[in-house]
Amino acid sequence: MQVRAEMTRGRVLRAAAHIFSEVGYPSASMKDIVTAAGVTKGAAYFHFASKEAIAVALVEDQFAQWPPLVVAITQRAGDPLISVVALTFEVAARFRDDVLVRAGVALSTDRHLVRATLPTPFVGWMRVLTELLGQACDEGLLRAGVDPQAAARALVGGFFGVQHISEALHGRADVQDRLVELWQIFLPGLAEHGDWNLLSAAAWRVLDEVHDGR
Amino acid sequence: MQVRAEMTRGRVLRAAAHIFSEVGYPSASMKDIVTAAGVTKGAAYFHFASKEAIAVALVEDQFAQWPPLVVAITQRAGDPLISVVALTFEVAARFRDDVLVRAGVALSTDRHLVRATLPTPFVGWMRVLTELLGQACDEGLLRAGVDPQAAARALVGGFFGVQHISEALHGRADVQDRLVELWQIFLPGLAEHGDWNLLSAAAWRVLDEVHDGR
Amino acid sequence: MQVRAEMTRGRVLRAAAHIFSEVGYPSASMKDIVTAAGVTKGAAYFHFASKEAIAVALVEDQFAQWPPLVVAITQRAGDPLISVVALTFEVAARFRDDVLVRAGVALSTDRHLVRATLPTPFVGWMRVLTELLGQACDEGLLRAGVDPQAAARALVGGFFGVQHISEALHGRADVQDRLVELWQIFLPGLAEHGDWNLLSAAAWRVLDEVHDGR
Amino acid sequence: MQVRAEMTRGRVLRAAAHIFSEVGYPSASMKDIVTAAGVTKGAAYFHFASKEAIAVALVEDQFAQWPPLVVAITQRAGDPLISVVALTFEVAARFRDDVLVRAGVALSTDRHLVRATLPTPFVGWMRVLTELLGQACDEGLLRAGVDPQAAARALVGGFFGVQHISEALHGRADVQDRLVELWQIFLPGLAEHGDWNLLSAAAWRVLDEVHDGR
DNA sequence: ACATTCGGGACAACCCGTTATT
């Protein structure tokens, strides 16, 4: 009865995602979760050993979804800077729209509230961006003196901060606008002759293709 | 008996700050707090109506400490860009070193976990920075086309993100280095002819004076 | 407000004694106990940190009540053999009649069911009886070749077994009869010329005095 | 598939015996048992309707093993007193060494913790011993005035007590020594001219024969 | 005014023995 089991597991996960992102992990009670999921406590505890295990599953699911996206975008884009911009747009959109992702982000942000060991956040993104910016550097696209790794760290920090504030103040409704603002300040420091209008237009084209391709 | 009362209040506040910043607000129990404070529950509840009230007091204390700092720094600095840089350095240092501040930041970051209404974060800083960058704009210090408000938002976002990641990964030990990296990327987009070395040196001088002045 | 507290504590202890001796420690729920005691869980947990702590208190109370009894009886009896017999009668009566004692005995018997460390049973009684039988030996009352310590161990074992079986089969209603049977078999092996009728009559006289003396 | 089924049943029984005698019936969870047995819950519940059913099976197995032993020993011994002594030695050894027996004893001792009706303990042994001591009486081996039934009750009580204390204090390691001590006190009250050394030597001879005979 | 002791219940997470379903 694999399919019923898989359905139950998914229901729990989705319900937990909603509740976690609404009231936060510590205030979410298993009772709320199973009620929202429409399953019994026994069923939930058959699939997840504990509340923490649900959180871990959620965060790991979220982590697992990025590598394929990175591959899809970099393949279509060709240019590393376009890839980076497109990634930030797409990730921001998912942060805003996908409740599983929102929950994963909330859990990662409050990771000290979860006793279980969650995967370390940020470092994966730093690696990806360091790689892409390194390529850009090799291709002579970066401003002289820019260290790809330092730029990657700054970019991840900026993205996270902007996204967090957008969430705190407006439920991420304005996250894309804030992201554009961030890029407009960032770009001159990153690429000598980068033109934001061209870059963002290219990034959107890539995203359109990626979305259609699916 | 005024002095004993004030001492008790302070002990509770400091103990709560430690516990909140260690395990987070929801997992911090009043029992832990009063034990750490060395007072009885009754005493704590005489000064604070609830656990939430402690959190509110902590956050408000934290908020209240910034305006004087802003005044002190802007008065000494004269130049608005130097003021901004000096502010980020000083605030980052307090985020790292002052347990009361750390607790306030943690509570603000997890503000949806506290049912009571905490003061809205970020907007105060956005106002301050918009003001300072507006001055810089008037004085012709900014790059052409930079909107002071948008730049202020990006700056607050970048600062928060960088600081949060530094906390998550290294307990804020490296926050100053990360902040410098952020500025190095930011500055070209903000000020056409800004030189980071000069700017940061000036900012440190201002901070030295401010610290001595106290 | 010492007196209310002491009352509450006592109510919990007595209720727990009833429930423990009825359904056994593991099957007794705190809910049952506090309901029977007519107090709330908060009150119970103020006095006892856990269910185990109640069990420990019960057993320790039981242990603490024997030394005074030993003193009272030996002082009145003079003769060590009479003391031993009187002790067994009195203890058997309390095992049968006093619910606090019954609970303590039940907990000691099932002590491996309680994770907390309960005082070691039996050894206290072995010491007391070894002492008394040693005196009897010195006074030439014992049969030649009897080792006081071995006899004490056998006596404690016999007493415990007889009492346990009486409890298991008839709720200890027949414990005194069974005890007399035990003594009638035991006495010839212990004291060459002991006469059970004289000895038991003397023991009862001592007990009457002790009871009146209170 | 008869043999696999029988194996599964046996594994469950043995695992349950271990767990019951370690932590007691109420604290033993089916999960622990099936894990220790290396079978699934479904398999265990195929063989036993409930946890109680396992306990009942264990106790009944234990009860069923004594009648053959009684027959074997009385046949070899001839003399009823030798039979009684040999029985106590052999039973004590099995109490100490056989985990199935240990579990049965533990369950019988804590029988009020099992809701199902377990076979009444002690009375079987009392009947056997009453019978044997009755024979001894008829043969003039008992001390004048000894009631076989009362003596049987006292003996069962003494045996149980000594064995229980040995278990509680030393895991039954010293049970044979304690049993000898008990007999040395008991014998004079039971048999006028009984000599313990001869009796126990005869009992051991009988046991050797019984063991070889198997 | 300030502090303490004691009590009140709601509730949380999780486990448990058991039954369906396959």
Place this chain on the structure above:
DNA sequence: AATAACGGGTTGTCCCGAATGT
């Protein structure tokens, strides 16, 4: 005989108030 699901029940904790000193 294995996987999956079932809910009820357990202990313990938590935040807080009420009664009581000092």
